[in-house]
Amino acid sequence: MSDLPRKAVTRTAKLAALPIGFAGRATWGLGKRIGGKSAEIVGRELQQRTADQLFKVLGELKGGAMKFGQAMSVFESALPEEVAGPYRAALTKLQEAAPPMPTRTVHAVLEERLGERWQELFLEFEDKPSAAASIGQVHHAVWHDGREVAVKVQYPGAGEALLSDLSQLSRFARLLGPLIPGMDIKPLITELRDRVTEELDYALEAQAQRAHAEEFRDDPDVVVPDVVHQCEQVLVTEWIEGTPLAEIINDGSQEQRDRAGQLLALFLFSGPARTGLLHADPHPGNFRLLPDGKGGWRLGVLDFGTVDRLPGGLPTPIGRSLRLTLDGEALAVYELLRKEGFVRESIELEPDAVLDYLLPIIEPAQVDAFTFTRSWMRSQAARIADIRSPAHQLGKQLNLPPSYLLIHRVTLSTIGVLCQLGATVRLRDELEAWVLGFVAEADEGADQESAAEA
Known part of the structure; x- marks a missing residue:
């Protein structure tokens, strides 16, 4: 049996064992309750045990399992502290580390895609990967013209691994539900599956990254490395130094946290307005904090494998509904939400x-200015998750139109990262600057334009 089939069997066995472990812990929990422990204490212990096994298994895998783990990791802020605390390191690891490909496999992919003399394209090439993610790993190198570059090499069989993992995970999504209150896991897995083909296509990724690099060239706040070379399974981009956001979350100063948070909000809202694209994978592994040379910081943005195409920027109804809600216009908000589905x-x-x-x-x-905290995130999650609360009952009756699905996930994920940072952010400034409809004048201008066209 070759390495790849053997690994596929191993990963399948590990994932298949998860629901069995969950069932065993549920039985253990029932025994504890019969033995006299309160349901709340048992529930907490059960959640810890579930998290322990889940993060252990996901941390050992690539493919869809790691992709799911990365998506889950940004919602760590919603977990009860006694659960999140012990596993924060495991969650952070999921954001930008996975078992590396053997060097011989990397060389084989590069030879197949770049030619037998691929090494002549580089003045230097580091065999040890600098980062390993869900569908590929990154190597630091020096391009033949002297530029430092990041060489992303796709894992052979990455597509099959992604689809296989996500199919298995979707089968027991219901069992994962209690891990993160207020979040429906199954649509997240479904959406990740829907994005697989797009993320495997490095030509699409290169196109999206070039668009961002061009728009943000010489920007004082945001750095996007340009694309140097692209072919099937290989993407070469400019290398950027900087401190990963995961390190800022763990050890950064409050000044760094606040600056990173503000820049993240700026990028979230300005990106679609300036490029017509929404970076749709906002976990901390995809961002760096770089010195700007003037005593301040800029945000480096990586990985454009998943984007939402929004030619007009974020939909105007988002800004309008936000403003109307803030103004207390209940009927107008309701009518707008109904109109949008x-x-x-x-x-x-x-x-x-x-x-x-x-x-x-x-x-x-x-x-x-608002200070994002884990406790605020947990209170929101608990409010929506508590089956006794009016918010839970109402939330079940609301619908999320497919066109808003990715925007919704990106917004929630970004808020999760802001809470991990504990950043104080002037969010309203970014909404006013970049989101159509949030400022009343924008609505009036749009209405006048519509009237003129009519």
């Missing part, structure tokens, strides 16, 4: 109840 035609909801549901979520936009 967030409230199905077959359902009638109380507009004031919808407003009450939304206001706590958009609290960061209500003030000039």
Whole structure:
């Protein structure tokens, strides 16, 4: 049996063992309750044991398992501290580390894709990878013209591994639900599956990265490395130094945390407005904090394998609904949400109840500066997850239109990273600058334009 089939069998066995382990812990939990421990304490212990096995298995794999782990890692802020605390290191590891490919495999891919004399393209090439992720690993090198570059090499069989892992994970998504309160795991896995083909296509990634690099060239706040060379399974881009956001989360100063948070918010909202593309993989492994040469910091952005194409920027209804919610216009918000498909035609909801549901979520936009914290994230997750709360009952009746699915996940993920940073961010400034409809004048201008066209 070759290495790849043997590894596939091993990874399948590890993933298949997860639901068995979950079932065993559920039985253990029932025994503890019968033995006299309270349901709350047992539930917490069960959550810890589940997290322990999940993070251990995901940390040993690549493919869809690691992709899922990366997506989950940004929601660590929503986990109870007693669960998140012990596994924070494991979650961080998932963000930009995986078992590396053997050197001979890397060389074989490069020879197949760049030619037998591929080594002549580089003045230097480091065989040890500098980062290993879900579908490929990155090597530091020096291109033949002297530029430092990052060489991303796709794992052979990456597509099959992604699809296989995500298919298995989707089968027991229900069992993972209690791990992160207020989050439906199955749509996340479904969406990751839908993005597989796009992420494996390095030509699409190169196109998206070039668009960002061109737009943000010489930008004082954001750095996007340019594409140097691209072919099937290999992507060569400029190398950027900097401190990974995961390190800022763990050890950064408050000044660095706040600056990273502000820049992350800036990039989230300005990117679609300036490029027509939304960077859709905002986990900390894809960002760096770089000195700007003037005593401040810039944000380096990596990995454009997953993007949402938004030619007009973020949809105007997002800005309008935010502003109307902040203004307390319950009926107008409700009508807009219904028009956009967030409230199905077959359902009638109380507009004031919808407003009450939304206001706590958009609290960061209500003030000039908001401090994102894990405790705030946990309180929001608990409010929506508690089956006894009105928010939970109302949330179950709302709908997420497919066109908003990726925007929703990116926004939630970014908020999760801001909470991990504990950053104080002037979010409202970025909304006003970049999101159409958030400022009343933008609405009026759009209305006048529509009237003129009519």
